[in-house]
Amino acid sequence: MERQLSKPRPDWPARLEEHGFLFHSEGQSGTYWDESVCYRFTTAEIDCLDDATAELHALCLEAVDRIVRAGRYERFDLPPGAAGLIEHSWKARVPHLYGRMDLAYDGSGPPKLLEYNADTPTALLEAAVAQWVWLEQVHPEADQFNSIHEKLIARWRAVAGGRVHFAAVTTSLEDRSTVLYLADTASQAGIEPVEIDIADVGWNPQRGFVDLQERPIHTAFKLYPTEWMLREAFGDKLAQANTRWIEPPWKLLLSSKAILPLLWEFNPGHPHLLEAHYGEPPPQGRWARKPIYSREGANVSLVDTGRTITAAPGRYGHQPVIHQAYAPLYQRDGTHAVIGSWVIGDQSAGIGIREDASAVTMNTSHFAPHYFV
Amino acid sequence: MLEQAQVVALRRRRSHSITLVLIASSAMVAGCDQRVSAGDIAYHDRFGSADDCRRDYGDNCTYASTGASGRGGYYGPYIVNSGSRPAPSPNSVGVEQTVLSREVASRINSGAESARGGFTSRGGFGGGEGGGGEGGGGE
Numbered sequence: 148m149e150r151q152l153s154k155p156r157p158d159w160p161a162r163l164e165e166h167g168f169l170f171h172s173e174g175q176s177g178t179y180w181d182e183s184v185c186y187r188f189t190t191a192e193i194d195c196l197d198d199a200t201a202e203l204h205a206l207c208l209e210a211v212d213r214i215v216r217a218g219r220y221e222r223f224d225l226p227p228g229a230a231g232l233i234e235h236s237w238k239a240r241v242p243h244l245y246g247r248m249d250l251a252y253d254g255s256g257p258p259k260l261l262e263y264n265a266d267t268p269t270a271l272l273e274a275a276v277a278q279w280v281w282l283e284q285v286h287p288e289a290d291q292f293n294s295i296h297e298k299l300i301a302r303w304r305a306v307a308g309g310r311v312h313f314a315a316v317t318t319s320l321e322d323r324s325t326v327l328y329l330a331d332t333a334s335q336a337g338i339e340p341v342e343i344d345i346a347d348v349g350w351n352p353q354r355g356f357v358d359l360q361e362r363p364i365h366t367a368f369k370l371y372p373t374e375w376m377l378r379e380a381f382g383d384k385l386a387q388a389n390t391r392w393i394e395p396p397w398k399l400l401l402s403s404k405a406i407l408p409l410l411w412e413f414n415p416g417h418p419h420l421l422e423a424h425y426g427e428p429p430p431q432g433r434w435a436r437k438p439i440y441s442r443e444g445a446n447v448s449l450v451d452t453g454r455t456i457t458a459a460p461g462r463y464g465h466q467p468v469i470h471q472a473y474a475p476l477y478q479r480d481g482t483h484a485v486i487g488s489w490v491i492g493d494q495s496a497g498i499g500i501r502e503d504a505s506a507v508t509m510n511t512s513h514f515a516p517h518y519f520v
Numbered sequence: 521m522l523e524q525a526q527v528v529a530l531r532r533r534r535s536h537s538i539t540l541v542l543i544a545s546s547a548m549v550a551g552c553d554q555r556v557s558a559g560d561i562a563y564h565d566r567f568g569s570a571d572d573c574r575r576d577y578g579d580n581c582t583y584a585s586t587g588a589s590g591r592g593g594y595y596g597p598y599i600v601n602s603g604s605r606p607a608p609s610p611n612s613v614g615v616e617q618t619v620l621s622r623e624v625a626s627r628i629n630s631g632a633e634s635a636r637g638g639f640t641s642r643g644g645f646g647g648g649e650g651g652g653g654e655g656g657g658g659e
């Protein structure tokens with residue numbers, strides 16, 4: 148694994164935009180997509196990431212099953228009714244579409260799971276499409292760990308048919324672009340996609356959730372966290388309606404950091420897991436303190452022998468926290484890199500890399516493409 | 521017979537280029553707004569008290585005297601494009617039919633007058649701050 152300088156294509160913004168990647172220069176830094184650097188991997192390193200992702204996903208599914216069977220929801224701070232939805236969706240094996248694991252990996256030693264963005268992951272269009280187009284133009288002789296696009300199309304064929312609504316906060320360019328890309332892959336799987344803003348989803352006592360044309364919403368992909376939906380005005384309608392949501396409610400367990408201590412409890416010492424605990428950290432050592440529903444690294448802090456050494460701001464400070472053993476990220480030239488490893492259906496499907504000056508990856512991060520030889 | 525390295529490459533590299541259909545054509549179907557016209561039939565729930573109305577419709581209640589009798593009452597929002605007379609909401613005393621005037625239709629279309637499609641209420645999701653995705657660059 149090596150961070151390399153790379154000459155940007157002179158027309159890179161236009162190249163990205165013609166594939167629907169319009170938010171390449173968003174974010175606080177003004178540069179989200181950064182092709183002035185790239186990452187080079189060996190085949191053995193890619194094999195390592197591929198295998199680790201598949202193994203971790205299997206551990207996660209096993210953990211969900213154990214949690215549901217034992218009713219161990221007490222650490223997830225669930226709103227009323229959530230446990231029933233989770234159980235129902237898991238026992239019915241309501242299918243899921245995708246997820247992204249964030250891994251700490253520096254090319255040596257086993258990749259370590261930092262968290263599993265199993266409900267509403269983004270950085271998808273850039274991983275699936277933008278970096279592939281970059282590869283074809285900049286490193287046509289090389290390969291890339293990236294079969295996200297065709298696996299999404301195949302997965303859509305397995306999980307849905309007919310009309311599917313795609314709900315998101317459409318005023319967010321990034322979210323809307325992500326949903327539009329997912330709808331594109333669904334369309335290629337024979338699905339009729341209908342876009343709707345999440346706030347326009349209607350509730351009709353006779354027809355359940357409906358769109359703006361009053362048509363029942365039978366299947367909906369939502370780029371909107373399940374835990375938010377559960378706590379909002381229509382939260383109590385989720386159990387009444389027949390709408391099938393993608394991702395299904397059981398993915399909430401995996402997307403919460405509250406899963407991390409349970410994964411460790413179920414698989415102590417596993418090479419791809421980090422020791423994790425609820426509540427206060429052990430007195431010695433370096434730990435990452437994470438609110439259980441924090442997003443974009445908000446309110447994550449690093450604690451060394453009881454002393455906070457880095458703290459990210461945010462609005463999740465009131466939530467219960469877990470402490471996870473600190474795993475150093477790959478670090479070069481003043482930047483830290485986290486591997487976003489994609490799972491489509493139950494298959495490992497590729498990676499994307501985000502860099503940040505901070506050891507906590509936040510929405511200030513840059514996306515850098517990769518290749519392997 | 522493929523060499524091991526070729527097998528690995530075939531496992532990960534796409535055999536075809538990426539094709540984007542909707543992004544290229546902007547062909548995704550979006551839900552459309554409820555538009556109404558003067559003369560359209562609409563309905564609204566009538567309530568015996570302001571409290572009953574608030575139980576079903578929150579702040580979207582108005583007091584009005586209607587018809588030649590000047591009979592007053594509390595009303596929920598207009599129910600438009602429902603196709604047929606909707607069932608009454610749980611705390612109402614019944615559903616009344618009305619014909620939209622040009623002025624009311626204009627207010628509904630501009631959003632100044634609250635209206636519901638059938639018994640549909642909206643805005644029950646989407647109260648979170650910012651987008652719902654996690655992991656990209658924008659907020």
